[in-house]
Amino acid sequence: MQEAMINKAKQLLADGTVSRVIGWKRGEFAYDITPAVFETAEELDKEFVYDDFTAANVSKYLVKESKKEGKILVFLKPCDTYSFNQLTKEHRVVRENVYIVGIPGGPKLDAEKIKAKGITGILSVKNENYTLKIDTVYGEEKMPFYEAVLDKCASCKSKKHVVYDELMGEEGDVLDSNRFDMVEKLENMAAQERYDFWREQLSKCIRCNACRNVCPACTCEKCVFDNPDSGVENKAPADSFEENMFHIIRAFHVAGRCTDCGECSRVCPQNIPLHLLNRKFIKDINSLYGEYQAGEDTTSRAPLNDYKQNDCEASVVHERGVE
């Protein structure tokens, strides 16, 4: 795949379709893949990477990149195309300045899950018939592929690209992914039990803002959390209010616009399952206003930005909150 992508990129650079390519390159470690922009064939040959760890959704980088001169080539996995559509809908990317090549998606791997097995000093990882062969400084280790799959890929919502200029490989389907199972489990908990669950999770937050920075729905010019007067500007949480509220406020801000790409949970260094907050919103919006998938298209009106005669009354929402 990687080779095919490099060839495609080189070809589009050579014929002048695009002047830049956004992709990924290797970071410090084998599992540490980071987004990068390439301008020449040489750079592509040398650094361009696409493997089982290339999970990062690069669509948000296009907010800035698409406004620069010239067209940029981007490789989007199915999940990333939803984010891209949502950004287009919100006029955050200049669609004409982007050439999209749809590429098959995951499942991608989570290095944390490999490390959790006690495997450290990872040098390289190979997938052979769904068994991972992991070369470490301490020798070779093996583990089943599916035990190391990222959470977001384990409940993948779609293998279908919702936007592209060109597709590599075959078009997949929208999946029935049981992605609300965990949300339902939380809903069925008693209030105190649920509160304890979230307190335990959210108290781990170090306010690094990684979730905010990676989120394709978080694209405000000025973020509320950057306001020095707010008292919650980039810093470790000082009190439990902040610990509780930062993520809830963030989830509210992306409600109805979150494409459920799962990047927030993926980048969280503290492994907080942040996507569950967003999924709770998605599930509620679906049940109150009808099925809606943010980013599915660029024309429909988001349920929270729309008013229909059959919308539920406010009292319905209120009654649901009463326990």
Next chain:
Amino acid sequence: MKRIGVFVCHCGTNIAATVDVKAVAEALGHEPGVVISQDYQYMCSESGQNLVKNAIKEHNLTGVVVCSCSPRMHENTFRKAAASAGLNPYLVEIANIREQCSWIHKDIASATEKAIILGKAAVAKVHLNSPLTAGESPVVKRALVIGGGIAGIQTALDIAEAGFDVDIVEKNPTIGGKMAQIDKTFPTLDCAACILTPKMVEASQNEHITIHSFSEVADVKGFVGNFTVKIKKKARFVDETKCTGCGLCTEKCPMKKVPNEFNMGLDNRTAIYIPFAQAVPKVATIDPNHCMMLSKGKCGICSSVCSAGAIDYKQEDRFIEQKYGAIVVATGFNPINLDKYDEFAYNQCPDVVTSLELERLMNAAGPNGGTLLRPSDKTHPHKIVFVQCVGSRCDDSKGKPYCSKICCMYTAKHAMLIREKYPDTEVYVFYIDVRTPGKNFDEFYRRAVEQYNVHYIKGMVGKVTPRSDGKIDVQASDLLANEQLHIDADMVVLAAAIEPDKTARPLATMLTTQMDTNDFFTEAHPKLRPVESATAGIFLSGACQGPKDIPETVAQASAAAAKAIGLLVKNSITCNPCVAHSDELMCNGCSSCEKVCPYGAITYIDKEFKMPDRTIAVRRVASVNPAVCQGCGACTVACPSGAMDLSGFSNSQIMSEVDAICK
């Protein structure tokens, strides 16, 4: 530093009986910035207003807080008073210590405490108030009347009389509404058609009136003086401009078994039809559900017999868009569905009919040509029982809680007409009580009892049972004689409750007007503004606002017209300066605000910004047209980055109010 004056109103005992107004004035006097705080018996009176004016001049006030009734009632009064004293009217805030405080509390201590808190919130807000200037917006000199019954027709005629163009949108193929179905009208017993049809013709011939029959309002945008309305002209499969109304097509149509809705389904019509002889416009309409050509592609007889070439099977729904300055709602009423009333055997027995069905049975243009015959065997009935309040004055689970108002009178009319025409018929009327408030109404009812010997029996019918011999057993109670009655009736007439037309609810949503729990449109104020809705520029005419007889409907229709004319004669109206604006440095250009804006007030512009690194970036930012914005605030909550704000109700003002309340 602000110099704020606080004025606490007693409102007679309305406020002062439950709120210690002196204590409120005293407490608010210590709030930061407050230089004068006093109470007065009637703040809205002339001397009360003078108090405010003088204080503004004497104390050089830069902000005024009036603790009184709801701003809906008197905000304008105090704004005007402030303006006449040289203070910008938008530096006046009202703390509602009547509706939201004294009226809902019994305990003086807690009401006083709450009044102080509400006052403090207003003081906190006025600290952040800034002077605002109102702009003006032009008025489109054309009115829309929704509904073409007697209410809509009268309103349109009156507006047209004043020289303004009016459009009537009527969902049925003809105008005329319920009145066209009625035989005679109370209390004068003149023929409904004789007084209605000339008005229908007058409306169709008036150069200022355009009738959109078989049409519906599909979308309403805009605001007072400047509504943009999308009208759906439903496909009638007949070219209105070509059809001469000769009726040949209706004679030749082979599909003759379609229930005739104009005759309440008591006889049949053809698939292509003209609702009744005096229909306006008098053009045919094809019912696509029953037309063989439209459903199966076989037939085409109407097309071949039509010499005008008006039949067009390919016609589709069309949409037209028109701008209006004022909208009058005249959607009228319908009798309720009687399916739930098994005890009256309405669904089991064809000789149990509703009053509106009786109207058609007795109408010369009805199914029996004016002779009253039983629907079942076409024999003359000799004993007729009228049942009042069927579904009216019921508990909510069964029917309507309100009195349908017109039934007592039309039943008296029916009873009288039957006794007049068929003196050999015995007529019974079962009533809870007879309600006849109206000019010459009680006299009319007494004539029915005294002159025409109609048997009025106080009591309700418990059960109606059709018998095998064709008679109907009516079991009822006579409450005055305290006995049970069994009457062998030939016919039973049910005075079904009336309810608003089903189209009223979605229409109200489009118009952003309010409805009561029964789906009647709510007037802005029952006594002060009875024909206006709470939404500016939208007026109410006829039974859409509540049950009404014809005289009342016509009176209200003319009143609504007068209000609409009052608006249309103005060249421009003063805009509300409390409009939205975006902080361009924070705006993302995401379009959320544009999408939620019900008035289309928001557009986007590309604007150059100097970036911190001295480069220039072009960004897409929201721009609000203040003449179009109505200050609803939908955009401020939709904006994900909080860039949208509302003048007069800014986020910081509301937060400071909340702070003052929580302190």
